[in-house]
Amino acid sequence: MGEKVFMKGNEALGEAAVRSGCRLFFGYPITPASELAEYMAYRLPQVGGVFIQAESEVAASNMIYGAGAAGKYAMTASSSPGISLMQEAISYMAGAEVPAVIINLIRGGPGLGDIQPAQSDYFQAVKGGGHGDYRNLVYAPSTLQEAVDIMPLLFQNAFKYRMLAMMVVDGLVGQMMEAVEFKYDIDPDSIPVPDWALSGKKMHGGTKNVNTSLELDPNKLAAHNFKLFEKYQKVYENERMFEAFELEESDIDVMIVAYGTAARIIKTAVKNLRAKGYKVGLFRPITLWPFPDKELKEYAQKTEHVLTVEMSMGQLIEDVKLSIFDPNKKYHLMPYPGGIVPTPKEVEDKVIEILKGGAK
Numbered sequence: 001m002g003e004k005v006f007m008k009g010n011e012a013l014g015e016a017a018v019r020s021g022c023r024l025f026f027g028y029p030i031t032p033a034s035e036l037a038e039y040m041a042y043r044l045p046q047v048g049g050v051f052i053q054a055e056s057e058v059a060a061s062n063m064i065y066g067a068g069a070a071g072k073y074a075m076t077a078s079s080s081p082g083i084s085l086m087q088e089a090i091s092y093m094a095g096a097e098v099p100a101v102i103i104n105l106i107r108g109g110p111g112l113g114d115i116q117p118a119q120s121d122y123f124q125a126v127k128g129g130g131h132g133d134y135r136n137l138v139y140a141p142s143t144l145q146e147a148v149d150i151m152p153l154l155f156q157n158a159f160k161y162r163m164l165a166m167m168v169v170d171g172l173v174g175q176m177m178e179a180v181e182f183k184y185d186i187d188p189d190s191i192p193v194p195d196w197a198l199s200g201k202k203m204h205g206g207t208k209n210v211n212t213s214l215e216l217d218p219n220k221l222a223a224h225n226f227k228l229f230e231k232y233q234k235v236y237e238n239e240r241m242f243e244a245f246e247l248e249e250s251d252i253d254v255m256i257v258a259y260g261t262a263a264r265i266i267k268t269a270v271k272n273l274r275a276k277g278y279k280v281g282l283f284r285p286i287t288l289w290p291f292p293d294k295e296l297k298e299y300a301q302k303t304e305h306v307l308t309v310e311m312s313m314g315q316l317i318e319d320v321k322l323s324i325f326d327p328n329k330k331y332h333l334m335p336y337p338g339g340i341v342p343t344p345k346e347v348e349d350k351v352i353e354i355l356k357g358g359a360k
Contacts, residue, residue: 004181009144010035010077010174013103013167014043016151017075021186022101023049024074026063028056028082031115032171033105036077057082061089061102068093068100069211071197073155073188077103079171080121081112083129090164091130094228095213097196099158102166105174108339116339117170119260119311125168126289126319133225135232137165137239138288142264144178146286152184159194161235168288170261170311172341235290242292244299246270247281252303254351256282257296257320262309262342269347280351293323300324305354307332309342330354 007015014036017025025040027033041051054060060076067074078086083104093100104125108118123129125138137157141147147169158165193199198209215221245267247255258266263284273280283299285292300306306329308317313335321331334350336342 004179006177006179008035008175008177009147010105011039012144012148012178012180013077013151013174014039015182016148017101018043018047018049019182019185020073020152020155021188021191022073022075022155023047023188024064024067024072025049025076026052026054026060026067026074027076027078028054028060030057030079030082032107032117032174033077033079033082033103036103036105036174057085058089061086064100064102065089065093065098068098069096069198071194071199073101073159073191075101075103077105079105079107080109080118083121083124087130090136091128091132091134092213093164094130094134094136095132095224096211097162097228098164098211099162100164101154101158102164104166104168106168106170108337114339115171117172117261117311117341118337118339119170119262120313120315120337121168122288122310122312122315125166126291134228135163135235135289137161137163137235139165139167139241140259140286140288141167141169141173142260142284144173144176145180147173148180148182152186157239161231162196163231163235168260172261239287240290240292240295241286242295243282243284243286244295245282245284246274247283247299247302249279250302251279252281253279253355254305254307255300255303256280256307256309256347256351257285257316258282258309259285259288259316260311262311262336265342265344266309266347269344269351272344273348273351278351278355291319291323293319296320296323297325300326300329305330305332307334307351307354309334309336309347311336311341313337
């Protein structure tokens, strides 16, 4: 701890999980996430952990379901098509209130798509993805250091709220190399076994816990859904995270909204535009759910123009419009689908075009 280490993104994410107290990883290789599984296969045996290469993403997701139900920190990592295969288990885990961590290194789609970085799994992550009424905690760091810093929070909040926590980063984050500092090293033996865990009768005074998402009585199932959404409301109230970059003035020419790698690139565009005299700032959601809607609405009062830049065809912008909920604002979108990454120059040109009245 305390020293920076030059690491590839996927390997740094794996090391962060280990230092967060995770000792169980179940996964199936898929580009651009495979190095994370490879790293865990190497690293976990060194610390007394267990790595299993499952026969499929379906199997891996059900393995973390079992480990989470036993009250253990467990995780898997995959990329877009693999996350699609995990949706049934994710919904089951939501219904059974089983915590676990999933990392999605998003690649271009739909379908098999390509292996380039994208943000087109936004809807899948924040709107559910699987069947039924439920929510996942969704974190979207924009740098590798931020991803490393957030990792313990994924496990801790997953268990605090008994729900699945997901980190969504595009494939670029997993493939790049950066200097990172690990500021923590959590002993898994210091993590208490939850009282709801399936850990045997001896742990619970001679009685056994039962964990299921099955409820055939519609009234009882409805009551369970209301209970879940009371919990989600607490998550919404307590866990919203965001960054406001260069938004201090009372009036802003253009407010850009973006997350992840796109937001990181846009910071350069903001600096360049400000050097030219334009009052431009960035609002960056760090939690995609709970979405920082109140904070976004407050900052949007400072501007007429809201520009959403996303590496997808326009998914984030829906939550932007719903959050601000002001028809008098002028909303603009720069979509980058299919694995294309925006450049600062393109964003700068778009902002200038908006302010000159040429953009729709």
